[in-house]
Amino acid sequence: xxxxxxxxxxxxxxxxxxxxxxxxxxxxxxxxxxxxxxxxxxxxxxxxxxxxxxxxxxxxxxxxxxxxxxxxxxxxxxxxxxxxxxxxxxxxxxxxxxxxxxxxxxxxxxxxxxxxxxxxxxxxxxxxxxxxxxxxxxxxxxxxxxxxxxxxxxxxxxxxxxxxxxxxxxxxxxxxxxxxxxxxxxxxxxxxxxxxxxxxxxxxxxxxxxxxxxxxxxxxxxxxxxxxxxxxxxxxxxxxxxxxxxxxxxxxxxxxxxxxxxxxxxxxxxxxxxxxxxxxxxxxxxxxxxxxxxxxxxxxxxxxxxxxxxxxxxxxxxxxxxxxxxxxxxxxxxxxxxxxxxxxxxx
Amino acid sequence: xxxxxxxxxxxxxxxxxxxxxxxxxxxxxxxxxxxxxxxxxxxxxxxxxxxxxxxxxxxxxxxxxxxxxxxxxxxxxxxxxxxxxxxxxxxxxxxxxxxxxxxxxxxxxxxxxxxxxxxxxxxxxxxxxxxxxxxxxxxxxxxxxxxxxxxxxxxxxxxxxxxxxxxxxxxxxxxxxxxxxxxxxxxxxxxxxxxxxxxxxxxxxxxxxxxxxxxxxxxxxxxxxxxxxxxxxxxxxxxxxxxxxxxxxxxxxxxxxxxxxxxxxxxxxxxxxxxxxxxxxxxxxxxxxxxxxxxxxxxxxxxxxxxxxxxxxxxxxxxxxxxxxxxxxxxxxxxxxxxxxxxxxxx
Numbered sequence: 001x002x003x004x005x006x007x008x009x010x011x012x013x014x015x016x017x018x019x020x021x022x023x024x025x026x027x028x029x030x031x032x033x034x035x036x037x038x039x040x041x042x043x044x045x046x047x048x049x050x051x052x053x054x055x056x057x058x059x060x061x062x063x064x065x066x067x068x069x070x071x072x073x074x075x076x077x078x079x080x081x082x083x084x085x086x087x088x089x090x091x092x093x094x095x096x097x098x099x100x101x102x103x104x105x106x107x108x109x110x111x112x113x114x115x116x117x118x119x120x121x122x123x124x125x126x127x128x129x130x131x132x133x134x135x136x137x138x139x140x141x142x143x144x145x146x147x148x149x150x151x152x153x154x155x156x157x158x159x160x161x162x163x164x165x166x167x168x169x170x171x172x173x174x175x176x177x178x179x180x181x182x183x184x185x186x187x188x189x190x191x192x193x194x195x196x197x198x199x200x201x202x203x204x205x206x207x208x209x210x211x212x213x214x215x216x217x218x219x220x221x222x223x224x225x226x227x228x229x230x231x232x233x234x235x236x237x238x239x240x241x242x243x244x245x246x247x248x249x250x251x252x253x254x255x256x257x258x259x260x261x262x263x264x265x266x267x268x269x270x271x272x273x274x275x276x277x278x279x280x281x282x283x284x285x286x287x288x289x290x291x292x293x294x295x296x297x298x299x300x301x302x303x304x305x306x307x308x309x310x311x312x313x314x315x316x317x318x319x320x321x322x323x324x325x326x327x328x329x330x331x332x333x334x335x336x337x338x339x340x341x342x343x344x345x346x347x
Numbered sequence: 348x349x350x351x352x353x354x355x356x357x358x359x360x361x362x363x364x365x366x367x368x369x370x371x372x373x374x375x376x377x378x379x380x381x382x383x384x385x386x387x388x389x390x391x392x393x394x395x396x397x398x399x400x401x402x403x404x405x406x407x408x409x410x411x412x413x414x415x416x417x418x419x420x421x422x423x424x425x426x427x428x429x430x431x432x433x434x435x436x437x438x439x440x441x442x443x444x445x446x447x448x449x450x451x452x453x454x455x456x457x458x459x460x461x462x463x464x465x466x467x468x469x470x471x472x473x474x475x476x477x478x479x480x481x482x483x484x485x486x487x488x489x490x491x492x493x494x495x496x497x498x499x500x501x502x503x504x505x506x507x508x509x510x511x512x513x514x515x516x517x518x519x520x521x522x523x524x525x526x527x528x529x530x531x532x533x534x535x536x537x538x539x540x541x542x543x544x545x546x547x548x549x550x551x552x553x554x555x556x557x558x559x560x561x562x563x564x565x566x567x568x569x570x571x572x573x574x575x576x577x578x579x580x581x582x583x584x585x586x587x588x589x590x591x592x593x594x595x596x597x598x599x600x601x602x603x604x605x606x607x608x609x610x611x612x613x614x615x616x617x618x619x620x621x622x623x624x625x626x627x628x629x630x631x632x633x634x635x636x637x638x639x640x641x642x643x644x645x646x647x648x649x650x651x652x653x654x655x656x657x658x659x660x661x662x663x664x665x666x667x668x669x670x671x672x673x674x675x676x677x678x679x680x681x682x683x684x685x686x687x688x689x690x691x692x693x694x
Contacts, residue, residue, distance in 0.1 A: 084639075133503075133504070145603075147603070149496065149501075154496075154604070155605070156480075156604050156605020156606060157480070157605050157606060157607045157640065157651055157653070158605060158639075158640060158651050159605070160605040160636045160639065160640070161603065161604050161605035162603070162605075163602040163603070163605075163635075163636055164602065164603060166602050166633075166634070166635065166636075167599045167602055167603065168516075168595050168598065168599060168633050169515075169518065170518060171516065171517065171591075171595055178635045179632060179633075179635060179638070180598075180632060180633040180634070180635075181632075181633075244518075248515050248518055251515065251527075252514045252515060252599065253603070255510040255511065255513050255514055256492075256494070256508065256509070256510070256511060256514065256600070256603070257501070257503050257508050258502070258503020258504050258505060258506070258507040258508035258509075258510075259503060259504060260504045285526060285527060285528075286513075286515050286527040286528075287513070287527070288510075288513065288525045288526060288527075289507045289510055289513075291526070292431075292505075292507065293504065293505060293507070304504055304505050306504070
């Protein structure tokens, strides 16, 4: 039997726990609502119950258990396993999440930032599966990022690497919650798409958007994308702005890293067709490294070419990536050494 | 006897060849003018003569010869050893520099971009000597950069990584020779300092600068720095612009990498006192990762703190870095295997 691992994607909305084998086959997935309001102890207990339930099933198969990877939103101190900041998990700041999980399970777990886990998932089974080095930008409520260098997540000194959403694209631009002005998150997140729609409609230049904002109580970036698809010029302009901001960042990343693979994921990536032309236009103009390495066909995999493409795994990327982490093993996370105790505890 | 290596710094003005031991002691240095006008064959022949002369001296000492590292300005295709572009070495484009040197010497050499070599030098013996990961920005005629990750130069897919001078800081800004607008090179190079001085003096806002430009045939960024030191407000404003542009880039790099060490070198770095305050102000405002990891004292080395500091080795950084490269050894550059033939040929 092949080896297995358990991946956890702890979001502000859903808690998902999956059993995945070494080939990347999803064997079972448990999804529950994350009842954040009931407190972090409750959420972690439910997570651990789900992990135990899946591990018990694994116990019968005889495959080798590689360990448990947990993706959480927010900034993790990799040395201590504390969650430093997490806007989507109020009350979890400066909480020792890794210890809390490990104490309940009696085994080590690999804790990872959710955007890094998604990057690892796309690298393992998705758009980046042919690349050892890649960068992923995740366009959701905010903009997150993950760097995979030499096949591993690049954490940096304190685990704060990959904060790509807070790269400045317009020095005098929109104020950002991080304290900066003109972060790419202010132009390429779902939140930013809605804000730009409000701004354009308030300016009187976008009557159709103004109507939609007034009439649709569930107005969202998806509505703006639908309107762009239907040819609304203001909606199309919003996605051109998304593409230009992303293009400035991707061009910078190409000039810095000369990576073979840039993957754009997250909910806003479904509007790829609406923003990609502006993205590529900026990248071609702003990165001579890209100009020297652009593929003859944007979607084609060629040697020594820079691919910029959509993510393939959707919202499962983080779940698969979390499961992948213990399979990779590290000296800092010697999971194989403690998997026996995990079996004892969870079987 | 300790091991030795030969480092070469091939600039557009000077050719420098040095014998360096494993402790970083400079044992001998040969400096000659790079007579670029006499053609690349002549320059490479002179370089090889100097290398042979130093290697012959080494032969008598009995230390182990680690190999030869050569830093050249421009973009190197690491796989083939061709120089792809080199504004400072006209006529060398698409020339197989590594092969040309290796054929003359009968041994392998490590070819490296000069900014990468300088970064390696600062990492080995200079400001970055306590850090395994660092980023260096070199402010000269242009702005170059080098990334050292896990103690090695990060080359990227085709050797074009580290083009930090062409990161966009002002999307609608000054046109750059690379085809982009608003590259940091247009605000933080020696060339940019002089251009900004001309712009300010043409605007009538900088009478002292206008006088200096008219009266001093050798007007340069150094003159602007001298005037800033003497309190000229326009000159001081120019260096604030340098610092702001650098701060935008350094903040982005911190958010991307979470590296412990950022080193600023090159000729313009001598004006550190004039631009550093604006640099730090931007970095603090634009990088919450820096805000979370700033040292209590900007110059102090502390664990898990982000240091931004001046380079220490001046123009020798590239020479030391070039010598260091063969000492590190790589599977791609098995220099120790061929050092015996180097001895035979050069002794």
